[in-house]
Amino acid sequence: MALHFDTPEFDARKQRLLTAMSAAKLDGLLMFEQESMYWLTGYDTFGFCFFQCLYLGADGRMALLTRSADLRQAQLTSILKDIRIWKDGAAADPAKDLAQMLKDIGAGRRLGVEYASYGLTAANGKRLDAVVGSLFDLSDASGMVGRLRAVKSAAELVYVREAARLSDAADQAAIDLLAPGADEGAILAAQHNAIFEGGGDYPANEFIIGSGVDALLCRYKAGRRTLDANDQLTLEFAGVYRHYHAAAMRTHVTGKPRDLHLRYHAAAVEALTAVEAEMRPGRTAGDVFAAHARIFDKHGLKNHRLNACGYSLGAKFTPSWMDWPMFYDENPWVLEPGMVLFAHMILMDSESETALCLGRTSLVTEGAAETLNISNLDLVVR
Numbered sequence: 001m002a003l004h005f006d007t008p009e010f011d012a013r014k015q016r017l018l019t020a021m022s023a024a025k026l027d028g029l030l031m032f033e034q035e036s037m038y039w040l041t042g043y044d045t046f047g048f049c050f051f052q053c054l055y056l057g058a059d060g061r062m063a064l065l066t067r068s069a070d071l072r073q074a075q076l077t078s079i080l081k082d083i084r085i086w087k088d089g090a091a092a093d094p095a096k097d098l099a100q101m102l103k104d105i106g107a108g109r110r111l112g113v114e115y116a117s118y119g120l121t122a123a124n125g126k127r128l129d130a131v132v133g134s135l136f137d138l139s140d141a142s143g144m145v146g147r148l149r150a151v152k153s154a155a156e157l158v159y160v161r162e163a164a165r166l167s168d169a170a171d172q173a174a175i176d177l178l179a180p181g182a183d184e185g186a187i188l189a190a191q192h193n194a195i196f197e198g199g200g201d202y203p204a205n206e207f208i209i210g211s212g213v214d215a216l217l218c219r220y221k222a223g224r225r226t227l228d229a230n231d232q233l234t235l236e237f238a239g240v241y242r243h244y245h246a247a248a249m250r251t252h253v254t255g256k257p258r259d260l261h262l263r264y265h266a267a268a269v270e271a272l273t274a275v276e277a278e279m280r281p282g283r284t285a286g287d288v289f290a291a292h293a294r295i296f297d298k299h300g301l302k303n304h305r306l307n308a309c310g311y312s313l314g315a316k317f318t319p320s321w322m323d324w325p326m327f328y329d330e331n332p333w334v335l336e337p338g339m340v341l342f343a344h345m346i347l348m349d350s351e352s353e354t355a356l357c358l359g360r361t362s363l364v365t366e367g368a369a370e371t372l373n374i375s376n377l378d379l380v381v382r
Helices: 007-023 035-040 070-075 094-104 123-133 144-149 154-177 186-197 212-216 259-277 287-300
Strands: 028-030 053-057 064-066 082-085 110-113 138-139 208-211 231-241 243-252 307-310 323-328 340-349 352-364
Touching: 007 053, 007 138, 007 340, 028 035, 028 340, 035 053, 053 094, 053 154, 053 243, 064 094, 070 082, 094 123, 094 138, 094 212, 110 243, 123 138, 123 323, 123 340, 144 323, 154 186, 154 231, 154 243, 154 352, 186 208, 208 212, 212 231, 212 243, 231 259, 231 352, 243 259, 259 307, 287 323, 287 340, 323 340
Parallel strands: 028 110, 064 082, 110 138
Antiparallel strands: 028 053, 053 064, 208 231, 231 243, 243 352, 307 323, 307 340, 340 352
16 A cells, blocks of 8 residues: 555544534535545545545544546555445436445434535536435535644654755756756756656646746746846746645846846845744734735835735645645634745736746744745845
8 A cells, every 4th residue: 555654643633633523513524625535544646536525424434435447546545445436427426326325324414515625516516415415414614624734743744844855956956957048948847857856746736937028927827938148037836745745936037137136036035034934823824914015015016916925835636736824914824833834925017027036835833933945045146
């Protein structure tokens, strides 16, 4: 079995979840988030693009309903023993198979559902409500597992630190190729190569890479270009190990930096430092965002910053490595030791077409936050 954690670790996670379910007065939980399945059982697949559901009862019993293509995936990567298959076909309705499974195992009446999940489409959600909801009392339990996952165990932090090491390797691989005339495709390939050669995994979403005016983009787009003699290159990437992510974001310069690059970079360093100072137990995700906004607004950059400045990281699956909590205005989520947080200071000046981004990953401890990657925040110019 390809398990990344031992039995006591999985047992501790299950007990934490059972405690949360008891507090919510649930007899069972229907999980559709792949992250929940991986965290609770080790089950590792991208098969959640089809209907699948992991059930956990208040008595600790677990059962997975999935497709035949994922049977062996579940057998070899998870601790699950009760694995059931719904059959592909023109008349297939896996919601009916799920209802039958729940009746077979004697599930209780009150069931929580991870409705806010990439693994449960709106169409399947309607089927779930119509079929399973006619037999059981369903309530939204989205985020229940996510709140538990946000605080990492000692075993998880081993993988987080390895992901951070790989992110630094990817960072250096990009810097080594940075020069006028460099090809974005070569830089992107070098970053992925550093991660894969280092034993890492695919990221949960595409890396961001863009130069020239595309350096202002906060998303991946298709198409490559070569860097000009005087250019800017924005990169957002993550080291990934056993699906755990450690992200980083930087804007580099070729040739002579603009005065705005230097001004924006100084503001970004100041903002990032202020943000990381807020990453302490008892502070909130909203406090983190407020520090970001305060510094950038002081520099007259309110129109160039975003309305969020980061988020939690962990073991994530496509389509996004972003996790909860996110840093936005007045988010009341209280920070705790063991949380892994990515803060990005993003300045996008559309009028001058100037970009400057700076971000790295930190660990919340009992005291000051521990930075895990990108120890040198200097502006890179080649």
